[in-house]
Amino acid sequence: MAGSTCSGPAFWCRPTSSAGLAGLMDRIFAAVRIRWPPMTRSYSRPSSPRTWSRAIRMAAARADFILVSGGLGPTADDLTREAVAGVLGVDLEINEGWVERLRAFFHARGREMPERNRIQAMVPRGATLVDNPRGTAPGIIASVPRGDGTSAWLMAMPGVPREMFGMFEEAALPVLRRAGGGGVILSRTLHTFGLGESVVAEKLGELMTRGRNPSVGTTVSGGVVSLRINARFATPAEASDQLERTCEACRARLGSLIYGQDEDTIQAVTMRFLLDRGRTVATAESCTGGLAAKMLSDVPGSSGAFLAGWVTYSNAAKVRDLGVSADTLERVGAVSEETARQMARGARQRAGADLAVAITGIAGPDGGTSEKPVGTVCMALAHESGVDSRTFLFVGDRDLVRDRSAKTALSMLRFHLLGEAMPA
Structure with a gap:
């Protein structure tokens, strides 16, 4: 559920729901002259209608516009x-016109309407x-009353x-744009990886x-700092x-x-660079378990550049499959730049x-030392x-360490293809 606060001609809005709804709200940020409210709340997977009603009342108390996503299907x-x-203090009533729409919807697909769909x-x-x-679920627009005699949409x-x-x-x-005063709104999102949000903001x-x-x-x-x-x-x-000027800045x-x-995703951009330059790549992974290879091979057309990948968790596999020196593993260990290079x-x-x-590391939660x-x-890049x-030292749980490691390896590859050193 996303809430928006409005006061006079100004309009405040912040997405607090799913990524899809947040993305939609992003598209009208400029139209509504964004100002972040001091606090926002999001509600998901309500345990009962009463819990959900309470969430809506709380949103109505501090927002003029409330968007709810989901919960309109035919299940319990x-x-x-x-x-x-x-919230409205009323009963639900059947809309016979929509029942006919539902029957027609299913009939067009050669099916009878399931009785449970009547609830929609x-x-x-x-x-x-x-x-x-x-689809089969109509939306609902309602005015939610507030204690001061006004209402939220x-x-x-x-x-x-x-x-x-x-x-x-x-x-x-259209309703939100009218509240924001109209005009033409153009938006773009630029994606960065490798620096924290505060460093990006400082730059x-x-x-x-x-x-x-x-x-x-x-x-x-996911470690990606995006500029909206x-x-x-x-x-x-x-x-x-003006959008182009700011993007260039x-x-x-x-x-x-x-x-x-x-x-754009970092894997899609990296793969595009490989294909455009006619270069091929292979991967060797330990702690990431093939995640970098998966990211690359998820990109359509990747077979034109991605040749092979190895997942060598054990030292024996590193020696047998990749030719890593047993002496190196004994002397400096599996988690070392020398091992990654080999x-x-x-x-x-x-x-x-x-x-x-190549990627080798300690994803956790165990296995670390002082x-x-x-x-x-x-990580290493052979060329x-x-x-x-x-x-690198990544802070977070096992999944975060693995995700950041795979993306950083692809970032290292991308910077090499650009002919630049990856920032520290």
């Missing part, structure tokens, strides 16, 4: 209809049913992304000044021009730390690849001119 745990009815035609008395041409949408996105665009976005400096137009804000997910840039101007040409300050934009060199030679990345604590990860290696 779809509680949104009952929760909204509880139940709407709180006095609320407005919102058409859903993409609520819209409940299906949780299925395709249905939610369409309903948001057609029914919610951007006054570009992140509150009230600036275009606005620049940061979000963090929103330009709100009177005309499309002006919005486009961000690129000038962050350089190759920015690996892509909007839907792993990368062995993978490159055995695969016949132009490049190879000299090599949990999160210590050594035509030799082998580069680095040691």
